[in-house]
Amino acid sequence: MEKIEQNLIPTRTLADGTRIPCLGLGTFGSDKYNAAQISAAVEGAIRAGYRLIDCASVYQNEAQIGEVLSKLFAEGAVKREELFVTSKVWNDRHGDGEVIASCRQSLADLQLDQIDLYFVHWPFPNYHAPGCDGDSRNPDSKPFSVEEFMGAWRQCEELVDMGLVRCIGMSNMTIKKLEEVLPLCRIKPAALELELHPSFQQPELFAYAVAHDMVPVGFCPIGSPSRPERDRTAEDVVDTELPSVAAAAKAHGVHPAVICLKWAVQKGAVPIPFSVKEPQYIANLKCVTEDPLTDEEMAAIAADDKNCRLVKGQVFLWPGAKGWQELWDEEVPETL
Numbered sequence: 540m541e542k543i544e545q546n547l548i549p550t551r552t553l554a555d556g557t558r559i560p561c562l563g564l565g566t567f568g569s570d571k572y573n574a575a576q577i578s579a580a581v582e583g584a585i586r587a588g589y590r591l592i593d594c595a596s597v598y599q600n601e602a603q604i605g606e607v608l609s610k611l612f613a614e615g616a617v618k619r620e621e622l623f624v625t626s627k628v629w630n631d632r633h634g635d636g637e638v639i640a641s642c643r644q645s646l647a648d649l650q651l652d653q654i655d656l657y658f659v660h661w662p663f664p665n666y667h668a669p670g671c672d673g674d675s676r677n678p679d680s681k682p683f684s685v686e687e688f689m690g691a692w693r694q695c696e697e698l699v700d701m702g703l704v705r706c707i708g709m710s711n712m713t714i715k716k717l718e719e720v721l722p723l724c725r726i727k728p729a730a731l732e733l734e735l736h737p738s739f740q741q742p743e744l745f746a747y748a749v750a751h752d753m754v755p756v757g758f759c760p761i762g763s764p765s766r767p768e769r770d771r772t773a774e775d776v777v778d779t780e781l782p783s784v785a786a787a788a789k790a791h792g793v794h795p796a797v798i799c800l801k802w803a804v805q806k807g808a809v810p811i812p813f814s815v816k817e818p819q820y821i822a823n824l825k826c827v828t829e830d831p832l833t834d835e836e837m838a839a840i841a842a843d844d845k846n847c848r849l850v851k852g853q854v855f856l857w858p859g860a861k862g863w864q865e866l867w868d869e870e871v872p873e874t875l
């Protein structure tokens with residue numbers, strides 16, 4: 540297996556001085572890949588040189604990933620301190636004491652004493668059954684509430700105090716929500732996980748994260764071509780077919796997926812592409828070490844933004860909500 544030299548992989552610095560690699564491996568199987576396949580990819584990716592792994596309790600594979608990590612530590616393939624592991628609390632565990640209990644479960648599953656970066660996965664306590672229909676509504680779902688969110692965030696702060704996590708982060712936020720909660724945080728978020736790919740660049744939110752010392756961690760960086768059916772609509776743009784991405788792929792002689800990743804990294808983000816296929820995940824990490832995009836190519840991709848959100852979150856809507864745009868503090872178009 541090809542190995543990528545660590546000293547060739549650029550890093551980002553979190554607000555507390557911790558350095559993390561500029562690209563990591565996602566572990567959400569999109570209902571298509573199972574835990575055994577994903578944990579095997581985590582093993583292969585770490586052996587190839589990955590040092591950042593993006594996990595979450597809802598991906599239902601932390602126990603299998605924990606087995607792999609423990610095996611790699613035992614054989615000396617990687618040291619714990621060389622690895623940066625994230626996890627996330629799911630929407631149904633925001634209540635009193637629940638965030639801490641969920642984090643303890645992730646720690647036990649991952650077989651770690653500490654998680655490096657722990658996210659509040661979504662800013663709502665809204666739960667939906669795994670694999671349910673896009674238009675199903677949970678009667679208990681509610682709109683965003685600062686008080687409810689801060690209840691979850693206070694527990695994340697406590698996790699830092701307890702030493703169970705090193706840094707904490709937020710995910711699926713908007714500027715409006717961040718403006719409301721950031722002044723209330725005793726420990727500020729070190730990172731913001733956000734959907735980020737050439738057809739959905741979120742320039743204002745991205746700039747806001749950077750200005751507030753949150754490293755932007757980009758999910759669905761390739762436009763999530765294997766995402767579940769419930770997350771697909773007829774209007775969705777295919778990132779790898781955008782003219783600017785296709786042209787750069789041709790010029791560099793690589794797959795367009797790799798262009799999406801180079802673009803994200805050169806912008807200053809930390810993309811977390813998913814793949815269980817060895818040639819893909821190796822190409823994805825290797826691409827940050829060689830043959831950067833030109834300024835012209837970066838500008839052409841910037842101009843190809845289509846404001847095309849793929850993960851709309853409609854399953855988290857509350858009864859009576861008019862459309863998924865409400866989750867993102869946007870106007871719901873009249874036609875819906």
Ligand SMILES: NC(=O)c1ccc[n+]([C@@H]2O[C@H](COP(=O)([O-])OP(=O)(O)OC[C@H]3O[C@@H](n4cnc5c(N)ncnc54)[C@H](OP(=O)(O)O)[C@@H]3O)[C@@H](O)[C@H]2O)c1
Pocket residue numbers: 564565566567568569593594660710711732733757758759760761762763764765766794796797811812813814815816818819820822823850
């Ligand atoms: N915070 C959140 O709410 C949130 C939401 C969504 C995702 N995430 C995180 O972000 C990660 C990545 O997002 P994602 O998995 O949805 O989408 P993605 O990384 O944009 O797309 C992954 C897919 O792209 C294809 N691919 C990967 N590398 C390739 C290459 N070199 N050449 C050609 N095709 C390639 C693979 O398709 P095939 O399988 O068909 O080969 C793979 O399944 C997730 O795994 C998860 O960790 C977080």
